[in-house]
Amino acid sequence: MLSLFRIFSALPLGLLHAVGAAMGWLAWLLSPTYRRRFLANTAQAGYRFGEVAAAVGHAGRMVFESPRLWVRTTQVNTIHGAEVVEQAWARGKGILYLTPHLGCFELSVQAAAQRWSGEHGPITILYRPAKQAWLAELMLTARNRAGIQAVPTNLSGVRQMIKALRKGEAVGLLPDQVPPDGQGQWAPFFGKDAYTMTLAARLALQTGATVVLARCERLSWGRGFELFFEEMPVPLSDELEAAVVQINQAMEHTIRQCPQQYLWGYGRYKLPRKEAVAEAATQKADA
Numbered sequence: 001m002l003s004l005f006r007i008f009s010a011l012p013l014g015l016l017h018a019v020g021a022a023m024g025w026l027a028w029l030l031s032p033t034y035r036r037r038f039l040a041n042t043a044q045a046g047y048r049f050g051e052v053a054a055a056v057g058h059a060g061r062m063v064f065e066s067p068r069l070w071v072r073t074t075q076v077n078t079i080h081g082a083e084v085v086e087q088a089w090a091r092g093k094g095i096l097y098l099t100p101h102l103g104c105f106e107l108s109v110q111a112a113a114q115r116w117s118g119e120h121g122p123i124t125i126l127y128r129p130a131k132q133a134w135l136a137e138l139m140l141t142a143r144n145r146a147g148i149q150a151v152p153t154n155l156s157g158v159r160q161m162i163k164a165l166r167k168g169e170a171v172g173l174l175p176d177q178v179p180p181d182g183q184g185q186w187a188p189f190f191g192k193d194a195y196t197m198t199l200a201a202r203l204a205l206q207t208g209a210t211v212v213l214a215r216c217e218r219l220s221w222g223r224g225f226e227l228f229f230e231e232m233p234v235p236l237s238d239e240l241e242a243a244v245v246q247i248n249q250a251m252e253h254t255i256r257q258c259p260q261q262y263l264w265g266y267g268r269y270k271l272p273r274k275e276a277v278a279e280a281a282t283q284k285a286d287a
Helices: 002-009 013-030 032-044 054-071 082-091 105-120 133-143 155-166 199-207 240-257 273-286
Strands: 078-080 095-098 123-127 148-152 170-173 184-189 192-197 210-218 225-231
Touching (some): 002 054, 013 054, 032 054, 082 105, 095 240, 105 148, 105 210, 105 225, 170 199, 192 240
Parallel strands (some): 095 170, 095 210, 123 170
Antiparallel strands (some): 184 192
16 A cells, blocks of 8 residues: 555646546545535535535545655745745744645645744644554654654643744644544634634744744646745734634635635534534434
8 A cells, every 4th residue: 555655656746636636526426425514514604516616626636646745845836925924933932824624735834844944943733643554654754754843632742832832933733623522612613603623722822923824725737836824814812712713714714715625525513522422312312
């Protein structure tokens, strides 16, 4: 399997994206659950299917470009908003990069590390090992590349992130993923309450780090990638609950810049595990 993965990493990006797009549509056709979730999430955000249909193919592109990203060094074609990052470094409080599941989000970290880690130290990210031994080893090697430090998704990892920010380094997070029970709060996301991590807001409030929004968009026909950096639309509140809501709003803003490349099939509104079990038990008792 590892050999096949390395073979895929050597294929042209355009070919990987073409095959990935086809497989993305195949998954759409074969999975009613995926289709229902995709359509429900896009409707919740106010999009008609025709406006975001391209996201079906981009989900497949994300999977098939992964071997290339993990095994080889990939450059972005253009960086927009580099001055936002430079200004954040000048403040001396570290940078908290936030990006949703949009486009080639993994390359956002790699490209930022290539550009700034030599001067400002590595970017620290959370890492959860895969269950398959060969894939876990490959992912760890890929994510602990030059300029990137992967830490475990536990209290030790969070402490290392806080330490990195207090040293004036950078941390990267995807705040639109559903956290474990007890590690989030309910906050609106495209007008519907979603269980939202508080970690991003806590890191910013505890360390004074500058929040920078990032998104990495794929160019058509395998021509590469463009990376965008932006400031928060409004200054982050000093109150945790309000700050979590603001981060959700910032993710909405980022997604609306390129909704055709967001992972709309992700179960953003699912319940954390313990709450899901409790609700199921309640529904069974009521029946």
